[in-house]
Amino acid sequence: MNLTLRIWRQRTPEAPGAMTTYEVTGISEDMSFLEMLDHLNEELILSGDEPVAFDHDCREGICGACGMVINGRAHGPERTTTCQLHMRHFRDGDTIDVEPWRAAAFPVVKDLVVDRSAFDRVIGSGGYVSVPTGSAPEAHATPVPKAVADLAFEHAECIGCGACVAACPNGSAMLFTSAKVVHLNVLPQGAPERGSRVLDMVAAMDDEGFGGCTNTGECATACPKGIPLQSIAHMNREYLRAVVKGGRGR
Amino acid sequence: MSPFAPYSHYTVGAPLTDTAAPGGPVAGRWDRRRFEAKLVNPANRRKHTVIVVGTGLAGGAAGATLAEQGYRVVQFCYQDSPRRAHSIAAQGGINAAKNYRNDGDSVHRLFYDTVKGGDFRARESNVHRLAQISVEIIDQCVAQGVPFAREYGGLLDTRSFGGVQVSRTFYARGQTGQQLLLGAYQALSRQIDAGGVEMHARTEMLDLIVVDGRARGIVARDLITGRIETHLADAVVLASGGYGNVFHLSTNAKNSNATAVWRAHRRGAHFANPCFTQIHPTCIPRSGDHQSKLTLMSESLRNDGRIWVPKAAGDTRPPAAIPEDERDYYLERAYPSFGNLVPRDIASRAAKNVCDEGRGVGPGGQGVYLDFADAIARMGRAAVEAKYGNLFEMYERITAENPYEVPMRIYPAIHYTMGGLWVDYDLQTTVPGLFAIGEANFSDHGANRLGASALMQGLADGYFVLPSTINDYLARHPHAQVPHDHPAVAEAAGEAADRLRRLLEAGGDRTPESFHRELGELLWDECGMSRTESGLRKALERIPELREEFWRRIRVPGTGEELNQQLEKANRIVDYLELAELMCLDALHRTESCGGHFREESRTADGEAARKDEEFAYVAAWEFTGPGNAPVLHKEDLRFEYVHPTQRSYA
Numbered sequence: 001m002n003l004t005l006r007i008w009r010q011r012t013p014e015a016p017g018a019m020t021t022y023e024v025t026g027i028s029e030d031m032s033f034l035e036m037l038d039h040l041n042e043e044l045i046l047s048g049d050e051p052v053a054f055d056h057d058c059r060e061g062i063c064g065a066c067g068m069v070i071n072g073r074a075h076g077p078e079r080t081t082t083c084q085l086h087m088r089h090f091r092d093g094d095t096i097d098v099e100p101w102r103a104a105a106f107p108v109v110k111d112l113v114v115d116r117s118a119f120d121r122v123i124g125s126g127g128y129v130s131v132p133t134g135s136a137p138e139a140h141a142t143p144v145p146k147a148v149a150d151l152a153f154e155h156a157e158c159i160g161c162g163a164c165v166a167a168c169p170n171g172s173a174m175l176f177t178s179a180k181v182v183h184l185n186v187l188p189q190g191a192p193e194r195g196s197r198v199l200d201m202v203a204a205m206d207d208e209g210f211g212g213c214t215n216t217g218e219c220a221t222a223c224p225k226g227i228p229l230q231s232i233a234h235m236n237r238e239y240l241r242a243v244v245k246g247g248r249g250r
Numbered sequence: 251m252s253p254f255a256p257y258s259h260y261t262v263g264a265p266l267t268d269t270a271a272p273g274g275p276v277a278g279r280w281d282r283r284r285f286e287a288k289l290v291n292p293a294n295r296r297k298h299t300v301i302v303v304g305t306g307l308a309g310g311a312a313g314a315t316l317a318e319q320g321y322r323v324v325q326f327c328y329q330d331s332p333r334r335a336h337s338i339a340a341q342g343g344i345n346a347a348k349n350y351r352n353d354g355d356s357v358h359r360l361f362y363d364t365v366k367g368g369d370f371r372a373r374e375s376n377v378h379r380l381a382q383i384s385v386e387i388i389d390q391c392v393a394q395g396v397p398f399a400r401e402y403g404g405l406l407d408t409r410s411f412g413g414v415q416v417s418r419t420f421y422a423r424g425q426t427g428q429q430l431l432l433g434a435y436q437a438l439s440r441q442i443d444a445g446g447v448e449m450h451a452r453t454e455m456l457d458l459i460v461v462d463g464r465a466r467g468i469v470a471r472d473l474i475t476g477r478i479e480t481h482l483a484d485a486v487v488l489a490s491g492g493y494g495n496v497f498h499l500s501t502n503a504k505n506s507n508a509t510a511v512w513r514a515h516r517r518g519a520h521f522a523n524p525c526f527t528q529i530h531p532t533c534i535p536r537s538g539d540h541q542s543k544l545t546l547m548s549e550s551l552r553n554d555g556r557i558w559v560p561k562a563a564g565d566t567r568p569p570a571a572i573p574e575d576e577r578d579y580y581l582e583r584a585y586p587s588f589g590n591l592v593p594r595d596i597a598s599r600a601a602k603n604v605c606d607e608g609r610g611v612g613p614g615g616q617g618v619y620l621d622f623a624d625a626i627a628r629m630g631r632a633a634v635e636a637k638y639g640n641l642f643e644m645y646e647r648i649t650a651e652n653p654y655e656v657p658m659r660i661y662p663a664i665h666y667t668m669g670g671l672w673v674d675y676d677l678q679t680t681v682p683g684l685f686a687i688g689e690a691n692f693s694d695h696g697a698n699r700l701g702a703s704a705l706m707q708g709l710a711d712g713y714f715v716l717p718s719t720i721n722d723y724l725a726r727h728p729h730a731q732v733p734h735d736h737p738a739v740a741e742a743a744g745e746a747a748d749r750l751r752r753l754l755e756a757g758g759d760r761t762p763e764s765f766h767r768e769l770g771e772l773l774w775d776e777c778g779m780s781r782t783e784s785g786l787r788k789a790l791e792r793i794p795e796l797r798e799e800f801w802r803r804i805r806v807p808g809t810g811e812e813l814n815q816q817l818e819k820a821n822r823i824v825d826y827l828e829l830a831e832l833m834c835l836d837a838l839h840r841t842e843s844c845g846g847h848f849r850e851e852s853r854t855a856d857g858e859a860a861r862k863d864e865e866f867a868y869v870a871a872w873e874f875t876g877p878g879n880a881p882v883l884h885k886e887d888l889r890f891e892y893v894h895p896t897q898r899s900y901a
Contacts, residue, residue: 012812030537030650038542038763045761045807045816053813055330057503059543061644062428063334080647088650109474110813117451120331124443128436129395133315133713136386136393140350143404153397153422156429160333189395 001027001092005040007052008099010108013115017108019097029088033076034059034066036087037098053111059083061224064159067166068112069099074163074222081161081224101162103171105209116162118208119176125204126197126249127180129189142188155183157225164219164227170211175219177205178235179227185238195247198238203249255880258790258835263882266520266871270719271375271675276892277357280379283675284718288725295320298724299483301468303455303510305332307427307705308688309489310434311712317446318437319717321724324481325438325447326470328454328505328818333435336491336503337708340427341548343411343419344391344705346384351408355416357381363414364703365893367593368668368696369845369861371523371869374892375675376693383710388420390713394433398422411550411702419702424548424640430705434712453479454818455510456746458486458517458684461738464727465517465684469746473818476811478750480743482732484724485683487716488514492667492689494527496826496833497778498770500664501533501546507822511671511690512829519679520871520884522672522692524829525837528699528846529779530665531597534648535617544663545648547641549701552590552597554625554634555658557581559618563608569619569657580604588900595698595846595859596900598662602779605661612659621657662779666704668695668846669836672871672886676719677711680871683727685720687711692869697845750810753820758803762820765800769823769830772796777834780848786838790831794878797827828877835872839883842866854897863895 002025010017024040031039034056041051057065061084070076076085090096098112106114144152156179164175181198184190190197213232220229272282290298298321302313305327313325327335347360360381365372392398392406398420399407411419422429441447452473459467459480467482493508494500515521532551533544558579560572580600582589592600601618604610611617626634631654635642642653649659671679671686673693678685688708695703732739772792776785800823808814843852843859844866852860869886 028538028540031540032542035540035542039540041816042761042763045805046759048807050807051816053815057329057334057505058336058339059504060339060545062339062425063329063336063503064331065329065334084647086648086650113813116330120333120439120442120449120451123333123436124439128440129393130440131390131393131437132318133311133390133437133717134386136389139348139389139392140405142392144400145404146400146402149397149400149404152395153429156395156397156422156432157425159428160331183397184395187395187397189393 001029001087001090003027003090003093004095006095006097007111009052009111011110013107013109027087029086031087032059032083033070033085033087034083053113055113056083062159064161067101067161067163069101069166071097074101074166075224079224101166103165104211105171105173106162106165116160118210119160119162119173121208122173122177122201122204123180126193126200127184129184130193144188148186152183152187155179155227155231158227159225161224163222163224165210167218167222168211169216169218170214172213172219173205173208173210174213174232174235175223175227177201178231181235181238182231194238195242195245196249198235199242199247200249202239257794257831257878257880258787258838260835260839260880261882263873263884266672266884266886268373268674268886270678276374276378279375280382287719287722289721290725292320296322297729298322299324300485300487300720301481301483302326302487302489303468304335304489304491304690305435305438306335306337306489306491306688307431307434307708308690308712309487310335310431310438311709312487312489312687312716313447314434314437314441315713315717316720317441323441323447324450324483326450326453326455328452328473330452332438332449332451333432335431336506337431337705338428339503340705341424341546342550343409343421343426343702344387344430344709345411345418345702346388346420346706347381347418348385348388350406351417353416355418359416360384360418362893364694364700365696367698367700369698369898370696370863370867370890370895371526371844371888372694372696373888374890379715380694380707380710383714384706386714387706387709391430391433394437396422396429396433414700427705430709434709455490455513456821457513457742458681459739459742460517460681461732461736464682466732467739469742471746474813476809476814478743478747480734480739482734482739484727484729485685485720487685487687487720488671488690489687489712490690492670493829494664494667496770496830497664497773498766499536499541499544499774501530501544504543507825508829509822509825511686512825514671514679514681514684516874518681519684520672520873521669521832522869522871523669523697523836524833524872525777525840525847526668526697526845527664528594528666528668529598529662531594531601531662532620532660533663534645535612535659535661537613537649545644546663546665547645547660549594551620551638551641554629554637555590555620555622556624557590557618557620559604559609559611565609569611569621578604578609585900592900595848599779599848601662617659617661619657620660622653623657626654666699668692668697668699672869676722677716678719678723683723685716687716697847749824750817750821752801753804753806753817754810756801756804756806758805760803760805762804762806762816762823765796765804766819766823766826769796769826773830773833777837780850781837782850783838786834789834790838793827793831793834800827832872832881835881836870840866840870858899861897867895
């Protein structure tokens with residue numbers, strides 16, 4: 001198939017960016033969206049043009065590196081990561097808009113590449129269990145009910161791609177943060193730091209410039225891993241509980 | 251060494267011995283080593299800086315643990331976040347000799363299975379230690395909040411994996427690697443936040459700095475600004491993963507690369523068993539020339555799926571139109587007792603053979619059917635869906651075919667590399683102060699890795715082994731500053747900068763991708779699933795030509811002072827073009843078949859792989875002598891005191 005691509009090109013974080021139009025031909029419907037961009041880049045290199053920069057790595061939908069706004073939707077029309085989106089979901093002759101994640105806390109680095117290091121700092125503020133190597137008790141010392149383990153797993157599936165932030169009109173990171181808070185707070189292993197974790201992570205999230213949550217639900221709709229919207233309510237309860245108990249962050 | 255000696259005319263140097271390994275009964279060696287290793291006083295640890303390259307299971311675990319102990323850690327990853335290292339993509343599980351099932355498992359049995367599974371090309375001391383540590387790993391990960399699968403009673407669930415007879419594989423749905431990696435990443439993040447780890451994301455190691463014979467730092471490029479920086483330390487740990495991407499198409503992440511290990515090799519670290527590469531039988535076949543990587547599906551599919559191809563070559567009818575008596579269930583036919591569950595290497599080769607006969611299915615004839623029709627008839631669709639639903643969904647997403655109705659198509663793909671930098675029992679390479687952990691080293695899997703053992707080894711090395719053994723090195727080498735203007739530092743940084751400049755200035759007419767693809771196809775054909783003397787010699791002739799053509803015709807757009815993904819790629823291919831040559835030479839010299847290395851000339855009467863223990867029960871550690879120059883082979887003899895070599899048989 002033949003397509004018209006309108007891609008955001010921006011040379012540096014400071015430089016102004018613009019949508020630039022490219023025509024691509026001979027696209028197979030079995031290509032992934034990133035393979036289609038590979039194809040474009042090969043042509044750009046040979047024609048003496050600059051290839052389009054984009055983040056990607058595992059191309060299996062698990063590393064969370066890739067992500068672009070395709071026709072106004074984070075990761076495009078299917079509920080999956082950009083690397084797992086295939087060209088069969090488009091039609092010959094389509095015009096496709098491709099933009100980077102748009103959020104105050106994710107500054108553009110170049111073209112479709114953004115800086116998501118704010119996520120790492122949110123995790124570093126409390127998204128862990130303090131258990132230095134070697135200090136762990138025997139694994140079966142604390143049984144965990146299956147339902148609790150499954151709930152933790154459901155939230156632990158987050159891949160940190162940032163689609164939730166990109167999809168949110170406020171650029172909020174509530175879904176990302178709540179996924180980690182719920183994963184660790186429901187487990188007995190995470191209980192000792194339950195209060196400080198949620199207080200510290202929410203404070204770090206606010207410091208990074210993410211917006212507030214107004215319950216639009218766009219985040220959970222865009223999430224390729226299906227982190228549920230209730231996760232945010234769950235985190236709010238954890239937050240309230242910590243405050244009521246007079247908890248303080250570190 | 252004459253610069254005119256052909257590459258294949260290698261010489262044999264002094265034998266290599268693992269002087270760090272203690273003697274005595276195998277079960278007591280690790281305790282003995284830990285006791286005899288010198289310790290660094292806790293108050294002195296912050297004076298020592300350790301560089302860790304990579305943030306996967308091994309690197310993430312090591313960085314966090316070293317910082318917890320009080321060392322100053324400076325860590326690097328090329329990804330934008332340490333959470334994205336490719337360990338994240340591991341699906342199946344992690345082995346541990348917990349014996350929670352009371353099914354006869356033990357440390358000794360895991361040790362035995364791993365030595366045997368590695369086709370008797372791994373060290374007993376290392377493998378025993380791995381089995382011992384396996385139980386501590388599970389404790390550590392559970393305490394971190396890793397949500398392993400559990401039973402209704404709240405205890406951990408396990409499953410049987412990779413053809414072993416005990417149930418010792420712990421798992422978190424099909425995302426065990428992700429969950430274990432996030433555990434390590436969170437521990438690392440805690441140390442980054444506490445100031446114990448200075449993290450450099452989007453920064454790629456380009457070279458190793460060796461001062462007075464010891465590893466003292468690295469040259470790295472900030473991938474955003476393009477700045478080339480030197481970082482100095484008291485020791486350097488490489489946790490940069492395997493080199494499977496030399497094949498271009500593999501299940502590795504697109505940016506996984508061999509530059510760190512290969513540059514270390516060029517600086518004096520011997521490279522061991524580079525021809526030991528693992529092919530995974532159940533990957534989704536390529537759909538065309540645009541294919542950029544291959545996706546693996548858990549081999550648990552072989553428990554219920556039946557593998558077949560048409561009996562007649564060139565039969566292009568749709569699978570449903572091929573009657574039962576015109577199908578060849580070739581694994582069930584050739585291996586009646588194991589059937590579709592034969593080990594990875596055997597299943598892979600058999601698929602290649604039927605495709606070579608012209609009986610392959612799908613585009614290009616590079617695929618075989620994995621059919622669930624019988625399983626659906628026997629168990630019902632709901633049961634199949636409960637067991638394999640996520641895999642079927644993934645398959646359908648990629649191929650647009652519904653595997654409940656049409657048989658899946660699968661084909662083998664490069665998946666893991668057992669070879670890597672040679673290390674002693676302390677995980678130290680032949681360059682003092684340079685350590686290699688996880689897939690980057692060669693140590694524990696011999697010629698073939700068992701399923702669910704990669705995660706075990708990465709975490710064993712990172713959480714437990716390296717943090718114990720590196721103490722000994724640091725205690726014996728009190729901190730001495732290397733000045734930033736030391737000639738060795740400037741030289742390494744200058745060489746790295748020169749190489750990038752040459753790439754940018756070449757101004758040719760071929761893209762980096764085109765060279766990578768060409769090299770990968772050559773290696774896949776001649777140094778892939780089965781290897782022959784003539785094929786390997788052909789590859790050894792072709793690789794230097796390709797290298798020459800690369801420098802003549804490469805085109806890298808843009809500049810070095812910005813984010814330039816094509817420059818990163820081209821620079822990695824430079825190293826692949828040398829590593830590929832060593833892989834072929836290693837494969838050529840090892841005229842036996844063992845594990846993932848199958849030489850067509852070395853077969854039993856019934857056509858199976860024939861090991862030659864009298865000649866080849868050694869680790870082949872290669873010493874670099876110059877690009878394109880014949881390397882020197884150092885042999886480390888392997889002795890088996892506890893697990894006696896036997897020929898594998900699956901007939």
